[in-house]
Amino acid sequence: MLNIVTPSVLQPLCVDWADARQVSLYIKRDDLIHPIISGNKWRKLKYALLEAKQRGVAEIISFGGGHSNHLHALGYCCHQLGIQLLALVRGNYTANPTPMLRDLQQWHSRIIYLDKATYHKRSQPNFIASWQAAHPDALIIPEGGSQALALPGVAEILSEQESDFSHLLVPVGSGGTLAGLIQARQARHKNDLRLIGVATLKGEGYLEGLVNSLLPDSAYSNWHIEHRFHFGGYAKRSDELINFCDTFKIQTGIAIEPVYSGKTCWALKQLLAEGYFPRGSRILLLHTGGLQGAR
Structure with missing residues (x-):
C-alpha cells in the first residue's frame, strides 16, 4: 500500500570542491525511496x-x-x-x-x-x-x-551496502538515525567505518546524550557529532546556505534543503577543504530526504 522502494540508490557524488578528487565520494539516495515518506x-x-x-x-x-x-x-x-x-x-x-x-x-x-x-x-x-x-x-x-523500534529500520541502510566505506556522514536531529547506524555497524563488524553526525541544531552534549540513550551499550566508539555547521539552530539558515543548496542541485541534479541535507553537504565540503579525510578515503553521505520541509 505504501510502495516503498528499497534498497535506495547508491551513486557517485560528483562535485568540484577542494580536495574532492583526493577521495571517493558517494551519496545514498534515501530521498528517493518514496515521494512523501522519504528517507x-x-x-x-x-x-x-x-x-x-x-x-x-x-x-x-x-x-x-x-x-x-x-x-x-x-x-x-x-x-x-x-x-x-x-x-x-x-x-x-x-x-x-x-x-x-x-x-x-x-x-x-x-x-x-x-x-x-x-x-x-x-x-x-x-x-x-x-x-x-x-x-x-x-x-x-x-x-x-527516535526510539528502540527505529534502530532496526535504520540498520537496513548498512545491510543494503555491499561496498565498504571509511566514513559515513549523516544529519543529526533527534539521534535515532545515528544511533541505528552505530548499532548496525557493530553488529556487522564494520568498526573501521567512521560515523560522523552533523548537528542540525544547537545541542553539544545534548545530541550525544540522545544518541547514547538509544543504545544498549554506551561503550560504542568511532563516532562523533560535528557541531560547527548548524547555522544558528534548528531550521536556521543563511543566504549563503540557501545559495549553496541551489548550486548543489544545479551541479549534481540532487535536490537538498537547508534544514538537514544542506547542512550535511556543507559540512562535507568544509571538512574536505580542511583536509580532514585522508587521501583515498571512501566517503558516503546519507541523503535522509525531508525535502518537504523546504516548502
Whole structure:
C-alpha cells in the first residue's frame, strides 16, 4: 500500500570542491525511496508501524514542529493505513498553517497546538503518562520517531551496502538515525567505518546524550557529532546556505534543503577543504530526504 522502494540508490557524488578528487565520494539516495515518506523518516517508522498494525492500533500520538518531516511522513502513513494520527505540534499555527500542517489536515489528522513550555515536557514520563491515560489504546511515538523500534529500520541502510566505506556522514536531529547506524555497524563488524553526525541544531552534549540513550551499550566508539555547521539552530539558515543548496542541485541534479541535507553537504565540503579525510578515503553521505520541509 505504501510502495516503498528499497534498497535506495547508491551513486557517485560528483562535485568540484577542494580536495574532492583526493577521495571517493558517494551519496545514498534515501530521498528517493518514496515521494512523501522519504528517507530516514520511513526507516525509523517502519517497525513501529508494523507493530501498530499487528496490534490493531487505531490511534497514534506523536510530536513535532510546524515543519516536521517526521509528522508529515507519519501523517501520510496513518492515512494510508487507516490509523488516526493525533499530532502534538510546537507553537500555534492556527492563523497560518504551514504546508505540512495543511497536508495533515487533508489526511484527516487531529492537530493540537502546544505552547513552548508545554511542548518542552514532551519527553518527561509524567507528561507521556498523562497522554497515555487520556488515550489508553493509542501508540505514542517520540519526536522524530527516535526510539528502540527505529534502530532496526535504520540498520537496513548498512545491510543494503555491499561496498565498504571509511566514513559515513549523516544529519543529526533527534539521534535515532545515528544511533541505528552505530548499532548496525557493530553488529556487522564494520568498526573501521567512521560515523560522523552533523548537528542540525544547537545541542553539544545534548545530541550525544540522545544518541547514547538509544543504545544498549554506551561503550560504542568511532563516532562523533560535528557541531560547527548548524547555522544558528534548528531550521536556521543563511543566504549563503540557501545559495549553496541551489548550486548543489544545479551541479549534481540532487535536490537538498537547508534544514538537514544542506547542512550535511556543507559540512562535507568544509571538512574536505580542511583536509580532514585522508587521501583515498571512501566517503558516503546519507541523503535522509525531508525535502518537504523546504516548502
